[in-house]
Amino acid sequence: MPSSPNLVNGAVIASAALAVLGAIQYWGAETAYQRDSPDVYKVAEQSARLADFRAAVPADAILGYLTDVPTESTVGSTMFFAAQYALAPRLLQKTDALDLVLGNFTKPGDYTAIGKQHALRVVRDFGNGIVLFRKEARQ
């Protein structure tokens, strides 16, 4: 049996009020979180970095991937997946054994020398750590 009518009315109103307060609590938490952490994984930033590369490489390309960050680390995997998202429908593979290779570097460096270590030559340096490599023809 339910409680007395007054208790029932009170419970209905209290429950509704609590749910609204819950929504307000969520609003506060979400607002604070989004203010402090916009684009945590820098996906928009990566898309902008890769815009010229994307325009230069055909949509059906399957690309290798070369970076100066270990791809299993948090930063490395975030960079890889964000690049994959920005470049889709092009496919990225964590290998340097493909004909075309994306260089995605966090620091400026001698990309020609880095490429040579992996039997790759620089096709184009797009700046901002983004380089298109091609596999050296076998002698």
Next chain:
Amino acid sequence: MGAIASILLSIALGCVLMIRFARLGELRQAPRWSVWFLVLGAGAACGMGLTSCLFFLLHSVPAPVGLILRLMLLAAFSYDCWRRRGNQPVYQPLPRPPYLPFLWIAFALSLLIVTNAMSKAWDANPQGNWDAWSIWNLRAKFLAAGGGLASRAWSPMLNFTHPEYPLLLSGLIASWWTDSGVISDVAPIAAAFVFFLALVLLVTGGIAALRGPTLGLLAGLCLMGIPALLTEASSQYADVPLACFMAGAVLFALLERPILAGVFAGFAAWTKDEGLLFLAVMLVAVAVWKRSALARFCCGAAPCAILALTFKLVIARGTHSIVSGASPLAALFDFGRWEVVAFTMVKEAIGWNIGWYHALLPLMVLALMLRFDARQMRDGLFCAGIACALLLGYFAVYVITPNDLSWQLQTSLTRLFVQVCPVVLIAAFIGMNAPPQPLAPVEPPAKKRKTKR
């Protein structure tokens, strides 16, 4: 603009199909608004599911075919509904409890607050959270590329981004992108919000139709007071769409609409792997509790179930899955894993709070004062049984998963609870005593005609 038109087309098509086939107008005891909530909620969810299925099935034909087909279906069924417009049911005005206006204000206020909070999330992170851009929207980009590139959405080369996952959400987003000709953030954000709205409308309308307007509005309010659910909606993950299809399937089974329940369960199977488990659980639950409806449930579920199983077993065969590579027997008898999973699940349930507020608080206040109605035991057990079976299934998968258990629990348990929480909420509201309704005004007896002598 093109994306918004395509989104509205999907929703309109679903709503027209609901009006034409769901016979919701026959729910005479339900408040009229609850029927419209059901039409809008179920219509939006079904329209989006249908859009996704059509897009996947037609992905190898030129893009406008799917759009033209949807437009033709909308025109045909709209005309059919218009032709039958004379058969509108007559609703009896129901007596209103005194606090109903307060509940409506609270409902509108909650919806406004959570929408505002979600819009802040979408302003700051328009591409959604990790799984949104690395799994669902990424695969939508492959599907939207069309031709031979669509198959990259389930390519084994997509390491660690789950190419084996079913494609309802990705297919829907790809369809909207293809129709509009632009890959923008509007489509995935709209998908997340419309599925959330559909879930709220379905639960509110469904409980109102089954148990009265007060419990209906309170169920909607309680749902909008679950912080984890709201966070997942703004993250653009597939868990809220799955929760929406699960809740829809359970509600339509309770409303004696087994074909529609099957359709929703089928859509769930085409949304996520957990949806396949849900479909199996629903099948057993309907066989046990509603045996006469089993054949119609199977008819409703069959198209999407076949699509999902064909995708998993044929098209995406050979891709990694959460249980592939597992040695189930060894893990199953490692009782240390049982302990870890059970402890983490309990901790998760306790930890659904923001500050002082816990998602269960409004429900507990109601349950304490209204208590449970023994006459609703059967329906309550049906819902609770489904929720328990799902949680047991998730528990078993955690125990045997070959992945690192702590990582797996940490990255997925909240989302699994989000999927099940609307079904738990429905179970609680179905089983509760409805607050007593004021009596309907009694019409004064007709005056006796004086007869002249």
